[in-house]
Amino acid sequence: MRVVIVGSGVAGLVTALALGDRHDVTIVTKSTIDESNTRYAQGGIAAAVMPGDTVDSHVADTLVAGAGLSDPAAVQVLCAEGPARIRDLIRWGVDFDRQHDDPAADFDAGLEGAHSFHRILHAGGDATGYEVEWALVRAVRASATRVLEQTFVADLVVTDGCATGLTVLRDGIAETLTADAVVLASGGIGQLYPHTTNPSVTTGDGAAAALRAGAVLADVEFVQFHPTALAVSGSFLVSEAVRGDGAVLRNASGERFMVGEHPLAELAPRDVVARAIASEMARTGKPVVLDATAIGAAELERRFPTISAAAREHGFDWAHEPVPVAPAAHYWMGGVATDLDGRTSIPGLFAVGEVSCTGVHGANRLASNSLLESLVFAHRAAAAIRSDAAAPSGAPRLWSGLPNTVPLERLARAGVPAGAESPESDGMPATVTAFLGDSVTTVATEAGDASARVTREPSRAELHTLMWRDAGVHRDAAGLREARDTLAGWDLPVAADASIQRRETANLLQLARAIVAAALAREESRGAHFRADHPDAEPPFAHHITVQAPLHATSAGRDAAPAPAPSSASVTPAPASVAPAPARARASVAPAANPTEKVTV
Ligand SMILES: Cc1cc2nc3c(=O)[nH]c(=O)nc-3n(C[C@H](O)[C@H](O)[C@H](O)COP(=O)(O)OP(=O)(O)OC[C@H]3O[C@@H](n4cnc5c(N)ncnc54)[C@H](O)[C@@H]3O)c2cc1C
Structure with missing residues (x-):
């Protein structure tokens, strides 16, 4: 079986390793192999492996953080299978820190916000991501998996409703890679915001390509803003583990303002801390500071060597003085909707890691x-691909769906779910699916805003300003409507010879539309999505909002896709096949499951 994986962070690398050498596996990654969110992860990996901890306790903490929207079955899978996946990492060479630096002792598990147990395993102090990424890279390099670095995935190829490959750009040349299974492991969307802890590769390319191909996305409005990034250019993350070890937040007057905000003070859920910091900054016009001086210089250096080095680089001596911090976009809860095996609504297309929305x-x-x-889910997706390969028909199985969803266009059409009072529901454009696709003019006309009919190209900086102001930590209907109308007037056509940077910005623009539309439709506050005009959670909104672009916007019919290689002979030979997609037996493949059949409002 030929499998092409997009991305070389933890999700892509683990998928490749779990598939094993019996399959023809290629990883495509747009930068160097290690460049990813994964390599910058600091705090660690949560798993119920310490004596006294339980899977049930980890499940309970995860469900509380998810604010009524986590899928209990997915959370159970996550927490129950976590310990086995930690053992895999150790087998692949990750050396988790042990107590007293004694290799025979238990893990030196840390505590982070909203966890009720010390269960965060870390490696190299605060260099967990680096240690994990490089252990996996070494394991992949020792395997038969091929890796195509500096290769940009532009679009998915969908044939007869099934994913059959990818169009990629390598050295400026467009190629088509065919595959029996395509795995998106392309990470998040941090670059949609001006302040982000994410590296430059996080431009949502995989999610945008899936949207164009007609895949169902879910929970796109939920963007996590980390409360404590260093308030300097580059927004270097100061891990929550620092607060777990005793650092406190102070305002300009030196007061611990989180004490009055939440019973857990600095260890309250991230959204609570991020909003409190943003409000404090708006109120005083001054930055807030993180005071880690009580931890002591030696312990800060031992436990947080990476952050210590970054603080020094920016001229701070954090062992002796508080450092300025501010919220920054950090993690995307939304993504391509999957079932518990990483299958998406497009047969043959899998999504794992941050690009996916498993419901966890x-x-x-x-x-x-x-x-x-x-x-956990990369491992499960690999098992599902292996089982498809072993099936007599050889055809990919259909996904079993993400439970408890409502499509965005249904909210737009019907106003709001039964029971929710909403004066603003008429603010949604009637043709919301067109808004997500390419038909900017149609939407602008129906939205009734004359100025929005003017289509022009935005810069990345303009997109940043709009998203930070209107779809950031604090949101409200007025700002989101303004954002929607502005976005409706922006377009960024992508010609066959468009630069990578332009393609990335176009992908971000497409996802910005989806995020703003869903954020406008979700007339409540829940988890990371805070609406100042609807400050409470509303029970009728306790479901995932799904978005799906109209099928005319798929890669096949879109000018934006690079011209596929005319024949395998005329392109740089690629390890994964560049020949036209082989005709696969499709007799047993039914149309993708309709998510609207699964609605339970
Ligand atoms: C600073 C920081 C600290 C964090 N700390 C923690 C932590 O302590 N614990 C924790 O659990 N999580 C943490 N996270 C989150 C976590 O690191 C990520 O959610 C996780 O690593 C995502 O892994 P991934 O494999 O899905 O994506 P990534 O690791 O982001 O990998 C995505 C890959 O896809 C590639 N790619 C993207 N687009 C394309 C394209 N068009 N063509 C080809 N390739 C493409 C990228 O180059 C990259 O290789 C942190 C994140 C950051 C940024």
Whole structure:
């Protein structure tokens, strides 16, 4: 079986390793192999492996953080299978820190916000992501998996409703890679915001390609803002584990303002801390500071060597002085909707890691659960692909859906779910699906805003300003409507010879539309999505909002896709096949399951 994996973070690398050498596996990654969110992860990986801890306790903490939107079955899978996946990592060479630096002792498990147990395993102090990424890279390099670095995935190829490959750009040349299964492991969307802890590769390319191909996305409005990034250019993350070890937040007057905000003070859920910091900054016009001085210089250096080095680089001596911090976009709970095996609504297309929406995180990710989610669901997706390969028909199985969903266009059409009072529901454009696709003009006309009919190209900086202001930590209907109308007037056509940077910005623009539309439709506050005009959670909204672009916007019919290689002979030979997609037996493949059949409002 030929499998092409997009991305070389933890999710992509683990998928490849779990598939094993019996399959023809290629990883495509747009930068160097290690460049990813994964390699910057600091705090660690949550798993119930310490004496006294239980899977049930980890499940309970995850469900609380998810604010009523986590899928209990997915959370159970995550927490129950986590310990086995930690053992895999150890087998692949990850050396988790032990107590007293004694290799025979138990793990030196840390505590992070909203966890009720010390269960965060870390490696190299605060260099967990680096240690994990490089252990996996070494294991992949020792395997038969091929890796195509500096290769940009532009679009999915969908044939007869099934994913059959990818169009990629390598050295400026467009190629088509065919595959029996395509695995998106392309990470998140941090670059949609001006302040983000994410590296430059996080431009949502995989999610945008899936949207164009007609896949169902879910929970896109839920973006987690980390409360404590260093308030300097680059928004370097100061892990929650620092607060877990005793650091406190102070306002300009030196007061611990979180004490009055939440019973857990600095260890309250991330959204609570991020909003409190943003409000405090708005109120005083001054930055807030993180005071880690009580931890002591030696312990800070031992436990947080990476952050210590970054603080020094920016001229701070954090062992002796508080450092300025501010919220920054950090993690996307939304993504391509999957079932518990990583299958998406497009047969043959899998999604794992941050690009996916498995239902685990709900409205808010519990700290250190994302590396775990990548490990657990990459493993399951690999098992599903192996089982498809072993099936007599050879055809990909259909997904079993993400439970408890309502499509965005249904909210737009019907106003709001039964029971929710909403004066603003008429603010949604009637043709919301067109808004997500390419038909900007149609939407602008129906939205009734004359200025929005003017289509022009935005810069990345303009997109940043709009998203930070209107779809950031604090949101409200007025700002989101303004954002929607502005976005409706922006377009970024992608010609066959468009640069990678332009393609990335176009992908971000497409996802911005989806995020703003869903955020406008969700007339409540839940988890990371805070609406100042609807400050409470509303029970009728306790479901995932799904978005799906009209099928005319698929890669096949879109000008934006690079011209596929005319024949395998005329392109740089690629390890994965560049020949036209082989005709696969499709007799047994029914149309993708309709998510609207699964609605339970
Ligand atoms: C600073 C920081 C600290 C964090 N700390 C923690 C933590 O302590 N614990 C925790 O659980 N989580 C943490 N996270 C979150 C966690 O790191 C990520 O959610 C996780 O690593 C995602 O893994 P992934 O494999 O899905 O995506 P990534 O690791 O982001 O990998 C995505 C890959 O896809 C590639 N790619 C993207 N687009 C394309 C394209 N068009 N073509 C080809 N390739 C493409 C990228 O180059 C990259 O290789 C942290 C994140 C950051 C940024």
